[in-house]
Amino acid sequence: MLSAERNETLTRYGAGTPMGELLRRYWLPVAITADLPRHDLRKVRLLGEDLVLYRLADGTAHLLEDRCPHRGVALSYGMLEARGIRCPYHGWMFDGSGRCLEQPGEPADAAFARRVRARSYPVRELGGLVFAYLGPGPAPELPRYDLFCWDDAIRDVGHATVPANFAQIMENAVDLDHVAWLHGRYSQWLSGRGLPVDIPRTFSRLNDEVSFERDEYGVLMRRKLQGQAPGGDDWTVGHPLVFPNMLRVGGGGSHSFHLRVPVDDESTWLLWYTAYRPGGVPVPDPGPVTSYEVPWRTPDGEFRLDHVEGQDIMAWVTQGTVTDRTREHLGTVDRGVILLRKLFFEQAERVRRGLDPMGVYRAPAPEVIELPQEQEKFGDGLGYVRDVLAASQARFSTRLADIRRRYAEVGLPLEGHPGAMAGPGLAGTVAARKRSRTGTGVAT
Template identity: 40%
Template structure:
């Protein structure tokens, strides 16, 4: 349980708030590059600020304030030109850095444009996403987290707009035990009601819900500790309490401040979930899927990284519940627009959540004291080409679920197992299924 004040500090992200100031120390992914290329001009809202993202005809990316400084109409109605975005009203043009570079209806000798500028934020592309930095100078480096830059991979970007505060989504990462019910018993109930239980759980060993139900057997305690780039957490199992053996099961790792990473070395499917605050009560949730060519199998070239919307309501407006991320999303939105943590009742399984909140509080204090928080990188000479921000242990691949079942079925979409994940809506699914098939064939051939 938190005080109302502590809850406010952790959740609110507008300019001048403690969490908003912390978030503004990081590069933030705002839209898929492919979507921006299609739309060319996009109004976006990030950390409570209304902005306009655009791409010039030349291909430069810009992010500027929402209003034209001439007579204040909305720049989202503008259109791209060679070197900038032109306002729809009188054609003033603004460069990606916000500088006015043309006032076409004014006299050619008029110097007005030199004095006019819209606020802007720097923008970069990485891994098929457009990123921005909304904080104070100097601008830090954009860290090359592994899934965005690893070679030999197919990628796809799943987007959800969720009507709740970002921290609800992110605290889910500190809550590995929820899988037993939300993705286990609850999933079972949903499929039973739809009359699809038998069909979708034929292979018990490979079914999402059975592997998650099995995760509930023999829980002794939860653990959490800090890592170089974030935190690690998981479940300690005890044979005496009904587990198959005494063991520790590590779950998705957290890259500070808002990434969670699943997968690991030797696994086809890797994923970041990124909880980008739109404002205090809305979250732009990115499920960034990365599927690796393994064992010498080539993943194949992708010209660009495709994106897709992840639906959590059907055409009639009824909630969709039959895949994992939809279950999570409904649970998060169900906690309220900003969850009231003054009336919660935490149990032993919430230990990693408490750890996460402390970590955020610690890092907010560092920013308040004028320091650089975790994962702010400034020295380009020591910046590697790739950073494993989650746990990337070649000897102990991250495995969620009893017996590694979850990672197994996420390598077997070619056998029909992709249906329980949001991935099923992804435009790259045919290539991913083909990749998994080829890896399977390759491994089978090796065994012969």
Template identity: 30%
Template sequence: MLTVEQNDFMTRVGSEAPAGKLLRRYWQPVALTDELEGKRPVRPVRLMGQNFVLFRDENGELGLMDRDCPHRGADLAFGRVEDGGLRCPFHGWLFNVKGACLETPAEPENSTMYKHIQQSAYPVVERSGIIFAYLGEGEPPAFPEFDCFVAPDTHTFAFKGLIECNWLQALEVGIDPAHASYLHRFFEDEDTSESYGKQFRGASADSEMPITQVLREYGRPDIKVEPTNYGMRLTALRHLPQNQTHVRVTNLVFPQAFVIPMSAEMTISQWHVPVDDETCYWYAIFTSFTGPVDKKRMREQRLELYELPDYISRRNRSNNYGYDVNEQLSETYTGMGHDINVHDQWAIESQGRIQDRTREHLGTSDKGIVTYRRMLVKAIESTLKGGDAPLLIDASQAGEFSGPPSIDGIEKAGVDPVTYWKEADIERRRGSDWASERLPQRVGGDA
């Protein structure tokens, strides 16, 4: 159990909060590229308790600035994209993507006032359908050459969803391998050939056994946690009959992402990004190792559950997450439908806006959560002292990272699980047009 002070130390994300100072040292997802398409490429953004405006100018350049106009505080999220920047409708002040004021048209014709006006602006980049921003001081870190960042655009798909709770409890569900056997339990197995775009619905690699059957019938995984140079690797072993073992390898990418298998062909890289202390978004990049991603199909699947423009789940606290008692008795463990995002959302939102960790009792199966919290506290303390933190790399180090491997499969009898997942990862890469080119590099980016 933690004290109130320890819990606040890890969860609060304001600019002066300890965890907020740490998270500002990393690139943070702020929007999907899709959100700036259409007639008006301007979006309000709230990130770690601060308000910003994101826009794309007429030349296609991205800008992220403080949302209040430095003239008299009007909302720049209602600005006009024109004349090389974003113009405030109140008095016509114009700002480029770097925050420089280009015009103050209401001032006298010979005024040079605009030359002395600078709106706070922040670096932004696009990666695999997500726009990332850097709010920290100094030069931002480089992006490690993980699969989700180097795969061709045709082989990635990005989406997001709003969660009404603190970012830390949202992240911790992804480094908890034990919960899947209960929270995501389905009482009947479906045709695995119809599982495209759905997590925990296909067959485990190297077998015809549906992952739903594995999770339902083998609920006591042996969990191993290993430190890596990107964070940590979690290996969950479920021992099956005939000396076989189901091996599931997932990863925590510091500070707030995880990489997990979606199917034998696809992985998910997912961030939990604070809107403020009590709300966050999950952002995910789905990466295919086989053919191009069917983006239209995957988007339509998710829009059945998420409502635009704010990507709010249609099943949420206000309607009890679609809970149906008859379904809970006969179809799913939760009675909340077949989308596991809803299950996760219920679990973490039900803990409260910020989980009261003074009341929790962690067990052996929570070893990933314990390891991560220690890593997080160490990095926060180092940041407060002006020290280093994991994965703050420069461009020369980016190529030292690959993967990280995320495997969900059943090893053959007598094969060591570590040997199995490493060979399964290499085999998957050999059969991939784009990933096969990376085989000479160190798979996984281990320290």
């Protein structure tokens, strides 16, 4: 368990807080490129700060504090013009660096405009995402992690915002034991009670041995499943948590980054960024990086438990918006959680001492950063992909049919693969969920 003071430190991200200052040393996603067309603007909230993100007609993206320095009106209600954004209240205009370009109503020869600036932040785009840096200058290099640089793979991004603190979501990323229970055995139990869930059989095997090792990226995680032959790449390769906010995972030609972005202390933006190379073969004409929203609530407000990420979100949110770690009881299965917390506190202390934390790249940065990832995930790479497409957030992708077709074209049809067992159809989700709570339904 943590003391109340340590829990407070771990879960607060405003400017001047230890974790807030740590996370401000990294480039964080603020939008998906496909969702920010030219001549468009949107409100953004990041690390508790209200911002306005906009793209001008020339294609450049910019990020300012959502506050006009004149009288404090929100610039997110402003007007985009060729040179910048104009406040709707009195017409003051600002460029992407925050310079005040025009002050209608002030004398034309006045120097007042040169003394006024809106607060601005650097923006970079990579791999279909828009990244922002909220820390002190000079900004570090934006790390070019491999999947962001692949232009020969089908890439899409699922996203959702949930009312849960960033830290408890990141702790799930280094919890290898929850997979077989929450996504395997629990899916089977729900299906037996009538909830329409495609049972991810490859997720259901228990761990025989797990390892959490600190490495250059953050935490390298490896596992050996019960009954798995020695030498499986779940153990020999594994996959990393890239500090501070990204999990790399995948197999069978499916490669994913799970990114977690603190909106504020009580909500987190989730992104599931996936690149598909069926059979490891480059995809000709893969198309743009597309986005889709991942639903996690039923019409009556319950959690959607018919897909893997919905189950994760249930676990994160029901811990409480900001979980009370003074009441927890950690066991040996929580070694990864303990290591991650140690890294957060350690790296926050480095920042307090004026040093760069781990994973911050200064010029020259690597052209492409290749990350490790097992391919025969859970001993069945193709079965894992079938499970991902049927039972995870990927089932909501707008490119699902295209992904399945590309696998079939290289001789890897996913239909009928024995990696997973289909559950009931999609009717009756709400009623089945209620039965699972009231204790009625079919016992398993």
